[in-house]
Amino acid sequence: MNSYDSIVVGGGVSGLLSALVLSKSGKNVLLLEKNRNLGNNCNSYLVNGYRVDTGPHAITQLHNGGPLRYLMENYFDYVPALIDYGDYFIREEEGLKEVPTTLKGYLTMDVLPRKDRLIIAQSLTKMLLSWEFGADISNVSVYQSLPWNTLSSDTKEFMDTFSYFLSGKSAKETSVQRMFVGGGFIEEDIDKDIIRENSEHQHSDKFKRLSYVSRLLNNNKVNYNQYYPRNGLKAVLNSILYSLPETVEIKTNTAVEKIVTENDIAKGVLTKEGPYFADIIVYSAFAKDLPKYITDLPAPYISDLNRIKQSKSLTIWLGLDEAFEEFNYIGGEVWFKKKSFWAMPISNYNKSFAPKGKKLVGFMFSIDENSSLESEKLEAYNTILRVYPSINKHIDMVHYQITIPEKASVAIDGFIADTVTPIKNLYLVGTDADDRSMGITRAAYSIVKLITVLRKEKILDS
Incomplete structure (x- = not known):
């Protein structure tokens, strides 16, 4: 079979949520992911007995008005257990101070x-x-x-x-x-x-x-309304996968080479396995790369896509022995002097993330793209040693990650793409198709926009 109601390009959280919404609305869906694994930045994996996420995360706006809550209530069969994220702190030489709100x-x-x-x-x-x-x-x-x-x-x-x-x-x-x-x-x-x-x-x-x-x-304290999945980011990924009906076909290790169009109407996609056709194409990969897949996009639209700004992040995961007590709190901390970072002790949410008697902490740094990756890693690691002078003798595991945490930075002179594209039947989702909130919540906002657009166009029932 090579004909579907919908094709979703990309198997990150945005693509999977798109497949979930479309399939629960009665569409048969083909999802294509170029990598071996699904989830991309929404994932967890083991390193020497420690379960690390793809960077530190806090999931925002999970009250009844939030986009991910809306999707969970209306489309999920299984909802992951969530824990209150806690507070944010500023790290100083003297210790921690709560971030003012x-x-x-x-x-x-x-x-x-x-x-x-x-x-x-x-x-x-x-x-x-x-x-x-x-x-x-x-x-x-x-x-x-x-x-x-x-x-x-x-x-x-x-x-x-x-x-x-x-x-x-x-x-x-x-x-x-x-x-x-x-x-x-x-x-x-x-x-x-x-x-x-x-x-x-x-x-x-x-x-x-x-x-x-x-x-x-009136000096009323802000309620951050942020949560962390008790079983890590992979619990969110698994919740979506468990909720997908049988009308979703997933092909990994399958890269899209071209989005097939005719008279500015999307008709399908081309892969090495052959063409696949559908009435709806949802593109959840990097919007900045869209001109690689469609040769006849309007020049002004290509110019806008070229304005998308991105930033890379370095996360250093440290496994520590329990004797190091600097991270005995729930929440996150920020160091802002000379090589700033955000740190989060995720094993405090679930002790099984670290071997017995150990602790797991993630440190996220911004990357100076004018410097070499190795020099950035070294400077970041040395910053941790400088901020926590006695940490070195407690380190059991070191693991580095390089990620693009969001596909478009929300910069003043940057560009955020819209759900609707100049190509009929081609729609965009992801953290470069909506600028509200951050991370998984931002991706969920883009899915809500997709639902709204498809309902207005009578493609989905209200």
Whole structure:
């Protein structure tokens, strides 16, 4: 059989969620993955008795308005067990301090000079109030919102660090809106009826603006609403795979060589095994690479795709003996001085991730792509040794990962593709087809957009 209702290109979390939605809506689906394994950045595997994820993860917005929760409730047969992520901390030489999420918290955060704290708090309030009155702050960078040249070097590193972890880029390329959303001051959600009229959008957005400004000014602590799968990232992958009906055919080690089009209409795909045809093609691979598969895309669209920005991350997983007590907490920590990183002790969520009496911690670093990979690894590893002076004698295992955590950085002058493409019947999903939230949640937002588009086009039933 080489004819299907739908073909999904790519077997990462976005492609698998697309296959799940389409198949549960009555379509027979072919999913093609070029690698041997499914899941890509949503996976876990064993290293010397330790179960590592593909980078540290926190799954956001799992309340009733969140996209992944919506998909779980409507399409999953099995939902993974989830644990509250915990808190975020800033690591200093003296120990851990909780990351502030209120105006009062920023004012009293003594990891930065008092003058800088006042500047940050004033700028934060000004930007939120501007947004509340309808201003577009999506193109105002964190750098532009602050008197950057008057800030201390520590404060600049602090703002750059959090900008990178929220957008993949520096404070000069990260919007203030992205900082608010990623920091939890503004939440983005979907309604149970995911197709809304514009007037309802406006009413809902206005209500949320008032509530988040009020929360900040009244010093109400942000609830991060973030979770971690009790059995690791592979539990999310397995939940999707267990939920797929028999109408989904999966072919791994099968690379798509071309997306077949006729008169700007997608008809199928070409692989070494031969052609496959379908009425719907969902492309979940890198949108930036789409021109490699379709030769007749419009020039302006190719130009936009070329504006997609990406960033690479290095994760160092360390297996430690239980005697090292620096990581006896639930949550994540950030080091922002001289080679910043985000650390997460994932074996605190599940002791089986490490051999008995051991601990597993992941450290995620941004990569300077102007430097060699080996020099980046060495500098990152030496940073860990410097931040935790006694850690070296406790290390049992070291494992390195290089990933592109999201297929498009949410940079001000970058590009995020839309679900609908210039080619009829060809749709995009993934972390380069939606800019809301991060990671798996961001991928889930793109699937909700796909559902909305296909319902409007009468391809899926409402």
